Amino acid sequence: MSILGDGRFYVRFLRDPVDCLIRLERDPDAKRDFVRKGRQISFLLGPRANEAILGDPDTFHVQPITLPGPEGSAQRRIGEGLVNLNGPIHKRHRKLLVPPLAGSALDAYHAPVTDAVDAMLDGWRPGETRDLLGEMNGLAVRVSAATLFAMEDPVEAERVASTIDRWFKMNTAPGVRLFQRSFAGAPYARMLRAAQEVEETMLALVAKRRAEGAEGDDILSRLIRAKGEGGAPLDDVELVGELTIAFVASHETTSKALAWTLFLLAQHPDETRRVVEEIATLVGDGRPSVEDLAGLQTLDRALKESLRILPPVAFNVRRARRDAEVLGRFLPAGSTAVFSHYLTHHDREIYPEPERFRPDRWVGFAASQFEYLPFSAGPRRCIGEGFTTRMQKITLIRLLQRFRFTIVPGSRFDRHQAVTVAPRAGVPVTLHPADGGFARVPVVGNVRQMVELD
Numbered sequence: 001m002s003i004l005g006d007g008r009f010y011v012r013f014l015r016d017p018v019d020c021l022i023r024l025e026r027d028p029d030a031k032r033d034f035v036r037k038g039r040q041i042s043f044l045l046g047p048r049a050n051e052a053i054l055g056d057p058d059t060f061h062v063q064p065i066t067l068p069g070p071e072g073s074a075q076r077r078i079g080e081g082l083v084n085l086n087g088p089i090h091k092r093h094r095k096l097l098v099p100p101l102a103g104s105a106l107d108a109y110h111a112p113v114t115d116a117v118d119a120m121l122d123g124w125r126p127g128e129t130r131d132l133l134g135e136m137n138g139l140a141v142r143v144s145a146a147t148l149f150a151m152e153d154p155v156e157a158e159r160v161a162s163t164i165d166r167w168f169k170m171n172t173a174p175g176v177r178l179f180q181r182s183f184a185g186a187p188y189a190r191m192l193r194a195a196q197e198v199e200e201t202m203l204a205l206v207a208k209r210r211a212e213g214a215e216g217d218d219i220l221s222r223l224i225r226a227k228g229e230g231g232a233p234l235d236d237v238e239l240v241g242e243l244t245i246a247f248v249a250s251h252e253t254t255s256k257a258l259a260w261t262l263f264l265l266a267q268h269p270d271e272t273r274r275v276v277e278e279i280a281t282l283v284g285d286g287r288p289s290v291e292d293l294a295g296l297q298t299l300d301r302a303l304k305e306s307l308r309i310l311p312p313v314a315f316n317v318r319r320a321r322r323d324a325e326v327l328g329r330f331l332p333a334g335s336t337a338v339f340s341h342y343l344t345h346h347d348r349e350i351y352p353e354p355e356r357f358r359p360d361r362w363v364g365f366a367a368s369q370f371e372y373l374p375f376s377a378g379p380r381r382c383i384g385e386g387f388t389t390r391m392q393k394i395t396l397i398r399l400l401q402r403f404r405f406t407i408v409p410g411s412r413f414d415r416h417q418a419v420t421v422a423p424r425a426g427v428p429v430t431l432h433p434a435d436g437g438f439a440r441v442p443v444v445g446n447v448r449q450m451v452e453l454d
């Protein structure tokens with residue numbers, strides 16, 4: 001049966017892309033190119049397709065994750081961040097954005113991140129029920145605001161973060177996307193107004209930081225000081241675009257990655273016990289140092305395996321700027337290429353028993369960048385990988401030092417796809433003292449299509 005031959009495929013794909021991708025993969029006869037509104041959409045699956053697409057960013061341009069907005073609008077300006085850019089402007093901005101998120105620059109964020117995690121955990125008590133997706137989202141928002149913008153006043157940080165968050169959610173809402181008309185009261189018009197609010201808030205923040213001398217270790221201050229090729233730094237409008245989009249790219253993904261990892265740990269008591277033992281041996285009860293993070297190999301492998309089996313970015317798309325050929329298939333200029341991190345990570349040729357959460361598969365095994373790509377691959381690979389890896393490790397260490405947790409019985413785990421994949425109803429858990437008594441509570445839902453849990 002050809003699932004792409006079915007005209008309803010596109011609607012089904014929008015509703016549950018992972019399910020469609022899995023079906024496509026399982027049916028070798030399925031049509032993989034189809035046409036919608038005169039444009040070809042091609043599904044190009046597997047490591048060789050990833051390499052052909054991601055290795056050639058001049059031919060395959062990204063599709064913005066935010067709506068373009070009218071010429072000269074705040075919507076258009078604040079969307080001008082790395083994830084959305086192509087061509088020479090992307091190259092210029094990337095050179096400026098990488099250094100504040102690389103190497104020893106990351107050490108400066110260790111203490112603020114640990115403080116934010118501890119502040120969250122100080123409010124938790126054994127016996128409580130909490131949604132770990134909601135908690136991780138709140139944490140990732142606070143951490144992103146603290147490190148990107150260095151905002152000391154938590155109330156002000158929360159206000160800026162929620163202004164951006166509200167605007168970004170409007171960008172992904174079907175009602176806004178499908179009906180882009182700006183008459184009064186229309187959801188699209190509300191989004192354009194929210195964009196103005198974001199821009200005003202962020203411009204004020206940039207002006208304040210400049211007035212203070214921009215001497216801090218936060219990313220905004222570093223970017224204000226950074227010099228591009230020929231000495232041209234980012235101007236205020238460019239800074240606002242980059243910070244707004246980096247804020248979205250940072251917390252949207254990190255919160256989902258942490259939530260899925262905590263879910264997987266709750267479902268794999270033996271693996272969790274090993275992680276906890278390693279933390280007890282190498283870190284003890286105190287705050288981890290920067291050096292401690294590098295030594296925790298069991299934790300490292302658990303995180304790596306979590307991002308393999310449940311990558312927050314399950315698939316992505318590119319637009320062909322010119323006629324191209326990928327693995328013998330013709331893509332006319334203007335066509336869309338869909339490729340999948342999720343399917344690549346579940347390819348049994350690369351990963352035996354792909355639906356099994358087995359962190360030890362990484363002992364003595366290395367995958368190529370196009371076989372393992374939770375952070376993408378090639379010249380546009382994620383620039384936040386080092387930052388988020390450290391942040392996730394600190395969060396898991398501090399949480400597991402203080403608590404054990406079990407999934408609330410009867411919970412349902414279905415995926416929800418927006419820009420990233422998240423557990424639709426969150427990760428509801430009961431908190432316990434860190435007493436080592438790990439136990440799995442059976443769950444239902446379509447997550448079981450992605451991970452074997454028995």
Ligand code: HEM
Pocket residue numbers: 062082083084094101245246249250251253254257312313316373374375376379380381382383384385387388
């Ligand atoms: C677990 C967490 C994260 C995951 C899974 C993730 C994943 C990704 C992926 C798949 C891409 C490529 C997007 C594309 O192909 O169009 C990407 C790009 C990007 N990410 Fe991340 N990311 C994470 C965390 C972060 C953080 C913490 C930051 C910022 C501090 C960040 C900033 C960016 C930026 C700016 C880009 C665009 C790079 C470019 O196009 O040159 N990400 N990320």
